[in-house]
Structure formats: C-alpha cells, structure tokens
Amino acid sequence: MNIFKLSWKYLTFKPLSTGLNVMLLALGLAIITVLLLIQDQFEKKMNQDAEGIDLVVGAKGSPLQLILSSVYHIDFPTGNIPMKEAIRISRSRLIKNVIPLALGDNYQGYRIVGTNSDYLGLYDVKFSEGEGWIEPFDVVLGSEVAKKTGLKTGDYFEGSHGVSEGSHDHDEHGFKVKGILEPNGNVVDRLVLTSIESVWYTHDEADSTASETAHDLLHQPVSQTGFPKTDQEREVTSLLVQYRNPMAAIQLPRMINSGTSMQAASPSFEMSRLFELLGVGVSLLQGLAFVLIGISGLGIFIALYNSLKERKYDLAILRAIGASRVQLVFLIFLEGLMLTFLGALVGILLGHTFLSVIVSQNEQGVVGTLNPWVFLKAELWIVVYALLVGIIASLIPAWSAYQTSIAKQLTKA
Amino acid sequence: MLFSTQDLKYSHPGQPQFSFSDISLDKGDSLLVLGKSGSGKTTLLNLLGGLLKPQSGTVILGTADLTKMDGAKLDLFRGKNIGIVFQKPHLLAPLSVKENLVAAQYFAKEKGQNVQSLLDELGIGAKANSSVKTLSEGEAQRVSIARALVNKPQLILADEPTSSLDDENTEKVINLLKNQAEKIGAALIIVTHDQRVKDHISNFIEVKAT
Numbered sequence: 001m002n003i004f005k006l007s008w009k010y011l012t013f014k015p016l017s018t019g020l021n022v023m024l025l026a027l028g029l030a031i032i033t034v035l036l037l038i039q040d041q042f043e044k045k046m047n048q049d050a051e052g053i054d055l056v057v058g059a060k061g062s063p064l065q066l067i068l069s070s071v072y073h074i075d076f077p078t079g080n081i082p083m084k085e086a087i088r089i090s091r092s093r094l095i096k097n098v099i100p101l102a103l104g105d106n107y108q109g110y111r112i113v114g115t116n117s118d119y120l121g122l123y124d125v126k127f128s129e130g131e132g133w134i135e136p137f138d139v140v141l142g143s144e145v146a147k148k149t150g151l152k153t154g155d156y157f158e159g160s161h162g163v164s165e166g167s168h169d170h171d172e173h174g175f176k177v178k179g180i181l182e183p184n185g186n187v188v189d190r191l192v193l194t195s196i197e198s199v200w201y202t203h204d205e206a207d208s209t210a211s212e213t214a215h216d217l218l219h220q221p222v223s224q225t226g227f228p229k230t231d232q233e234r235e236v237t238s239l240l241v242q243y244r245n246p247m248a249a250i251q252l253p254r255m256i257n258s259g260t261s262m263q264a265a266s267p268s269f270e271m272s273r274l275f276e277l278l279g280v281g282v283s284l285l286q287g288l289a290f291v292l293i294g295i296s297g298l299g300i301f302i303a304l305y306n307s308l309k310e311r312k313y314d315l316a317i318l319r320a321i322g323a324s325r326v327q328l329v330f331l332i333f334l335e336g337l338m339l340t341f342l343g344a345l346v347g348i349l350l351g352h353t354f355l356s357v358i359v360s361q362n363e364q365g366v367v368g369t370l371n372p373w374v375f376l377k378a379e380l381w382i383v384v385y386a387l388l389v390g391i392i393a394s395l396i397p398a399w400s401a402y403q404t405s406i407a408k409q410l411t412k413a
Numbered sequence: 414m415l416f417s418t419q420d421l422k423y424s425h426p427g428q429p430q431f432s433f434s435d436i437s438l439d440k441g442d443s444l445l446v447l448g449k450s451g452s453g454k455t456t457l458l459n460l461l462g463g464l465l466k467p468q469s470g471t472v473i474l475g476t477a478d479l480t481k482m483d484g485a486k487l488d489l490f491r492g493k494n495i496g497i498v499f500q501k502p503h504l505l506a507p508l509s510v511k512e513n514l515v516a517a518q519y520f521a522k523e524k525g526q527n528v529q530s531l532l533d534e535l536g537i538g539a540k541a542n543s544s545v546k547t548l549s550e551g552e553a554q555r556v557s558i559a560r561a562l563v564n565k566p567q568l569i570l571a572d573e574p575t576s577s578l579d580d581e582n583t584e585k586v587i588n589l590l591k592n593q594a595e596k597i598g599a600a601l602i603i604v605t606h607d608q609r610v611k612d613h614i615s616n617f618i619e620v621k622a623t
Contacts, residue, residue, distance in 0.1 A: 001515040006508075013507035317503050320464070321560065322492015322520035324485035407464040410499055410572075 003327060007334040014307065018339060021299045025343030025389070026350050028292030029382050031285055033351025034358075036378050039282070041370045043275070046072070049187040050267035052122050054249065057081070057089060057256055058238035063265035064274060069163075070101055070238040071267050073111050073187055076163055077103045080235035081262050087227055089256060090239065094248035099240040100227055102199040107157055107175070109165040110145045112192040114199030114236075117224040122240070123188045129153050130179030136197045136218050138178040144189040146180045148363070153177050159192075159202065173202060173218075189369065195222035200234060293389060300339055301393040304332065308397045315401055316409035325402050332398040333391065340390030344383040414473075415440050416568055416600045421460055421470035423453075430468070433457050434618055436602075443591060443601040445610060448620035454604045455572060457620060461602060462570050463491050474568055492521030496561030496599070498571040498590070502553035504545040510556050511541045514563045523564040535559050535589060551582040558586065562593050569594050571603045575610060587613045 011018050050071050058066045061078030068075035083100075090098040099122060102114030113119070117132055120140070130153040132140060141151060151157060156174040175194065183189055201218060223229055227236075241264075243249060249266075256264040308315075315328050323331075356372035417437040424430035431453040438444055448454045459465040461472060463479040472479040474494055482490055491497075504513050514528045532538045535555045540548060548556065554574065561569055571590060575583040587603075587610055594601035603610060611617070 001512060001519040006516065009507040009512070313503050314505050317499075317505065318516075318520065319488060320462070320491065320497050320499075321517040322489055322522075322564075324488045326485065327520070407459040410464070410503070 003331055003334060007331055007338055010307070010311075010331075011335055011338055014303075017303050017307075021296055021303055021339055022343045022346060024292060024296035024299055025340060025386060026347035028289045028296060029344055029347025029386060030350035030354055031289035031292070032382060033348050033379060034354050035282060035285060035289070036376060036382075037351065037355055037372065037374070038367075038370065040376055040378070041374065045186065045369065046271055048185070050271065052242060053240045053267055054243045055241040055252060055264050055266055056238055057086070057241055057262050057264050060261065060263045063263060064270045066238065066263065066265045067267050067270040069103065070240065071187070073103075073113070073163075073191060077237045078263075080237050081239075083227060083230075083234045083236050085260060085262065086236055086239055089260065089262070090227070090241075092252065092255070094244055094252045096242045096244040098226075098242075100196060100236045101238050101240065102196045102235075103163060103237040104199060105159040105161060105202060106163055106165060107145075107159045107192050108149055110142070110149070110190060110192050111163055112139070112159050112175075112194060112199065114194055114196040116196065116226065116228075119193065119240075123184060123186060125184055125188055126182045127179045128182040130177070132224075133178050133193075133195050133198075134221050136195060136201050136220075136222055137173060137175050138222075139175045139192050139194040139198070140179040140181060141177055142189040142191045142193070143181050143183040144369075145192055151177050151180075153180060185369075187369075196228045196236060197222045200228075200230075293385075296343065297389040297393050300336060300390065301396065304336060304394055304397040305400075308332070308400060312404055312409050315404050316406040319404070319406045320410065328401045328404070329398045332401050333394045336390040336394030336397075337387055338390075340386040340393075341383065344386035347386070348379050348382060414438075415442075415475065417473050418461070419471050419473075421457070421472070422468045423456055423460055423465065424468060425456070431456055431620075433460070433470075433620065436461075436618065438600040438602070440598045440600065441595045443594060443603070443614050443616060445614050445617035446602060446604040446620060447606060447611075447617050449606065452620045454606075454620050458570055458572050458602070458604045461568075462495050462497050463487050489521065492517070493523055493564055494567045496564065496566035496569045498554075498558050498561045498569070498574045500573040500576055502550075502557040504548075504553060504556055504560075506545060508545065509542050510537065510545055510548070513545060513556060514560050517560050517563050521564045526563060526565060528563065531559050531563060532556075534593075551578060551585070554578065554582070554586060555589065558589055558593070562597065565597045565599075567599050569599050569601045571601070571605075573605050573607070574603065575605065575607050580609065583607070583609050584613075 053071055056066055056070045058070060059079035059081050065075045066078050069077040086100060097118065099115055099118045103111065105112040120132060155177045158174050175198065181188060253264040253266065256262055318328060352372050355370065359368055359370055359372050362368045414437055419435050421433040422430055436444065446454055446457060456465065460467050467480055477490065505516060508516060510532065511528055518524065529538060529541060532541050535558065537552055537555050540552060545553065545556065569590065575586055578586060590601055590603065591613065603614065
C-alpha cells in the first residue's frame with residue numbers, strides 16, 4: 001500500500017465518473033493530436049513535393065488549381081497551353097530549366113503524367129525494378145501504384161481518360177511497365193510516369209483524327225530532356241520552372257501573366273494562401289479541442305470536489321491513522337494527475353487511430369500518404385498540457401483537503 | 414505511568430470552558446469516560462488523541478507530550494501510538510478489509526502485527542479480501558477495531574463504540590477491546606453513555622458540563 005495505490009483505488013472506485021472525465025479529456029487531446037500530425041506531415045509533404053519548383057506555368061485559370069494539379073496532382077488541370085508558346089517562354093534567360101507536363105489520363109485513379117526524364121531527377125528517384133522510358137507507351141510506376149495495382153515490369157495496362165477514375169478507357173494502345181520506383185515518400189509514389197509523346201499518341205488514337213501519326217513513330221525513342229520533337233501543332237498542360245537567379249522571381253511571373261495567354265503561379269505563394277484559407281477551419285477545430293479540454297478540466301474539478309465532500313470522513317480517518325496534511329494534498333493531486341495522464345495517453349492513441357482511419361478512407365488522396373503512426377515531440381507537450389489541467393483542477397480540492405479538521409469531521413456525526 | 418493528563422482545559426468558540434479531571438493510567442488499565450451528551454466527552458477524547466489542542470494542560474503518553482507536538486510529527490505519532498475507534502466504523506470504502514489495515518500501517522510507517530492473524534483473532538479473517546461495503550455493522554466495527562490495533566498502539570481510544578450495536582455485539586466488542594488492550598499492553602479509554610459497557614469496566618470518570 002502506498003499513496004499511488006490509494007489514489008488509484010479511489011479513481012477506480014468510481015469507474016463511470018472517472019471514465020467520463022478521461023474520455024472528455026482524451027477527445028479534446030485527440031483532436032489536437034490529429035491537428036498536430038496533419039499540420040506537421042502535410043506541410044512537410046507539401047514543401048517536399050514543391051521542392052525545386054519555383055514557378056508553374058499553365059493555362060489561365062485559378063493559380064491555386066494550377067499548383068494543385070501540376071505539383072501535387074490533386075485538382076483538375078486548368079487546361080492546355082500551345083507547345084510553341086511554351087518553348088518560346090522556356091528560352092528566357094531567367095529560366096534555368098523547364099520540365100513540361102502533359103496530364104489528362106489515369107489508371108485506376110492514379111494519374112498518368114507525361115513528362116521528361118528531368119522530372120525523375122527533380123525528385124531524385126531510384127528504381128527498384130527496371131529502368132526509365134525509352135519508347136512511347138513505356139511507363140514507370142510510383143511505388144504505391146505498383147503496390148496497389150500489383151503491376152510488374154513487362155506488364156501491359158490501359159489508361160482511362162480524365163484524371164479521376166470512371167471515364168472511358170483508351171483501349172487502342174496499352175502502356176508497358178518499364179520500371180518501378182522505390183518508395184520516395186512524396187507525390188511521385190502515387191503517379192504513373194511516362195513520356196509526353198505517350199500522352200499525345202493515346203489521345204490521337206482515341207480521337208482517331210490524327211491518322212498521320214505514323215506507326216513507326218511509336219517505336220522511335222522519345223526525347224529525354226526538354227520538349228519532345230515534333231513538327232505538329234501540339235499542346236502540353238503545364239511547365240515546371242526553375243529560376244536561374246532571384247531576379248526571375250520578380251520579372252518572370254509578371255512577364256508571363258501580362259505578355260502571354262498563359263499564367264504563372266508560385267507554389268510557395270499559393271500554398272501559403274491555401275494554408276491561410278484552411279487556417280480558419282484549423283483554428284475552429286483547435287477552439288473546439290480547447291473547449292473540450294476546458295470542460296474536462298472542469299469535470300475533473302467537479303468530480304474531485306464532489307468526491308471530496310463525500311470523502312472528508314475518509315480524509316479525517318487517514319489523518320487519524322497517521323497521514324499528514326501534505327500526504328493528503330499529495331493524494332488529491334495524484335488523483336487529478338493520474339486522471340489527466342490517463343486522458344493524455346488515451347487521447348494521443350485516439351488521435352493516431354482517428355488519423356489512421358482517415359488515411360485508410362483516402363488511400364489515393366494526399367491524405368492517404370500521411371503516416372498516422374509517427375510520434376512527434378509535440379505530443380509530449382500534450383501530456384504536459386494535460387497534467388497542467390490536472391494540477392489546476394486539483395488545486396481547490398487539495399486546498400480544502402489540507403484545511404480539513406479531523407476532530408470536526410469525525411465527531412460531527 | 415504510561416498515560417496521564419493534567420489540568421486539561423478547552424473551550425469551543427463562544428462556549429463556556431470545559432475543564433477535565435486528570436487521568437492517569439498504566440499499561441493494561443481501562444477507563445470509562447461517562448457523561449451526558451454535550452458534556453464534553455467527545456472533546457476530551459479529541460484532546461487525548463491529539464486531534465484537538467487544549468488551551469492549557471498536558472497530555473503525556475509514554476515520554477512524549479502530545480500538546481507540544483505539531484503537524485506531520487503529531488500525525489505520525491498518533492498513527493504509531495494511538496489507536497482510535499470511532500462511533501461509526503468509517504472504513505475506507507474503495508479498499509478491501511485487509512487494505513484498510515495495511516493503509517494504517519503504511520501511514521504510520523509501522524510493520525506492526527500480522528494483518529491476517531489479527532483479523533482471524535477478531536473473527537473476521539474470512540472477510541480479509543472482501544470489499545468493506547459487504548460487511549455488516551458489527552463486522553465493520555470489528556474491522557475498525559482491528560485498524561486501531563494494527564500498529565500495536567500504547568493507547569486505545571474508543572468513542573461510543575457500541576452505540577449502534579445490539580447487546581450481543583456490544584459484549585463482543587467490549588471484550589475484544591479489553592482483551593486486545595491487555596494483550597498488547599495498551600491503556601484503553603472508552604467514551605460512552607452506554608450503561609451496558611459499565612458492567613465490563615468498573616474504573617470510570619464522569620465528565621460534567623460546568
């Protein structure tokens with residue numbers, strides 16, 4: 001028998017009230033845990049995916065949409081831009097490198113991205129199997145795509161039109177899996193990568209207008225860097241631009257936005273705008289979490305205070321059998337602390353479980369790439385915070401325990 | 414002399430002062446404190462147990478003067494040397510019978526006697542691991558006596574221990590208190606207005622309101 005055990009006995013003596021308070025506190029802390037986890041991983045992921053991309057150039061429309069579709073591959077593309085114009089822009093001295101993208105198809109919901117080999121270099125990918133694309137219709141799969149679809153090198157599959165699942169299939173020409181990438185922890189894991197030519201030819205055949213696409217063209221090596229070579233009027237979806245120097249950040253967007261039919265958007269600017277918009281929702285949730293924690297603090301206080309009224313006899317008895325005032329105060333504090341510590345543990349666990357449920361519901365989205373079982377240092381602060389709630393809630397009850405007069409309590413009856 | 418008091422005086426705020434006659438007891442002695450309700454019996458008991466501080470006078474147990482002690486030191490001294498049996502059993506409800514006694518040992522920092530054999534002796538050994546809520550009134554009172562005895566105190570104080578018990582249980586409780594006090598060599602003081610107790614203990618003082 002010691003004070004810890006005694007506190008524990010008193011806590012478990014009222015399982016309903018204790019359980020309710022633990023749950024209330026845990027819910028509030030779970031929300032905070034989820035927010036912490038999402039914020040941490042989301043921002044990290046967002047920054048990781050946009051690394052090395054200074055500017056995105058695409059068709060006019062919402063700049064945020066352009067960024068989301070071309071960098072994070074979540075929203076719909078804003079439309080296409082003529083390749084001639086794209087090439088003209090890319091010759092600017094302000095630009096170090098340009099990676100063209102051609103979007104528009106998917107395979108089982110995973111986006112097929114036509115690009116060049118620079119894109120692989122941008123994310124510093126490694127192959128776990130096979131190699132990069134050489135001919136049209138050669139594709140490279142992101143690790144997650146390969147895992148979920150079960151495709152292997154050498155397999156064929158057919159893409160569907162549109163960036164989301166459920167449209168008609170391009171059944172004229174299948175893609176051939178040429179390589180599979182190692183898990184990279186970013187957007188590439190969820191993509192099917194191929195050459196721009198593959199995307200063009202798929203749609204040529206689908207429209208069956210461009211019959212001039214000679215069959216032998218399909219077996220010529222595609223261009224690995226820069227824009228694909230063609231003498232036709234072709235389009236791409238967007239360009240990922242790297243600046244040559246800081247001056248470009250000032251001049252290039254203005255030049256493109258006012259001087260061409262295209263628009264330029266900066267990932268970092270648009271993402272901070274997005275986080276600002278989301279911030280309202282996040283603060284609302286945070287507010288709710290704090291209200292819950294406040295209520296649970298009050299609940300713990302009331303529970304301790306009420307049980308204290310019933311327990312004044314018990315406290316007096318404890319004094320009569322040799323416990324000091326300080327020990328009684330310690331007993332009360334310990335009860336509050338145990339309660340909140342339990343709440344913190346349950347809350348953190350609940351938060352991670354919530355997130356893993358959310359993640360399992362959104363396997364193909366950005367959320368799907370979050371890891372719900374990463375533990376952050378900030379979660380230790382949740383425990384500290386909960387214990388603080390426990391101490392504050394125990395202050396008055398502990399004081400009143402300190403004040404209890406044994407003689408009065410025991411002889412009142 | 415094991416236990417003695419001198420010139421004890423105490424007054425509750427706004428009430429006339431009680432002055433109590435001196436008490437002196439040896440090991441194994443027992444004493445009844447009789448008196449009407451409101452005569453100050455319970456106040457005397459609180460003074461003897463160090464639960465209240467007298468305005469003047471001394472309470473000597475062994476070599477220590479209770480009135481000179483304070484705070485945690487007094488609490489610990491009480492836990493070690495004075496066993497108190499209250500009018501109601503006042504057991505700690507979340508704990509089992511055994512744990513109630515172990516808690517008393519823990520707070521008094523005493524190993525004391527073997528809890529199980531003490532419970533056996535008092536006829537409640539079979540209930541050692543039951544919740545105290547399942548006990549009858551008589552059993553609960555016996556557990557509270559066991560709790561008072563568990564640290565082998567030098568002084569046992571009992572406040573109306575028989576007021577809610579029937580004749581049979583009253584006799585049992587009084588005999589228990591007497592026998593156990595003699596066995597561990599403690600002085601026993603019972604505060605009561607119960608006439609049935611007088612048949613067992615002849616030595617008494619009477620407290621009168623002045």
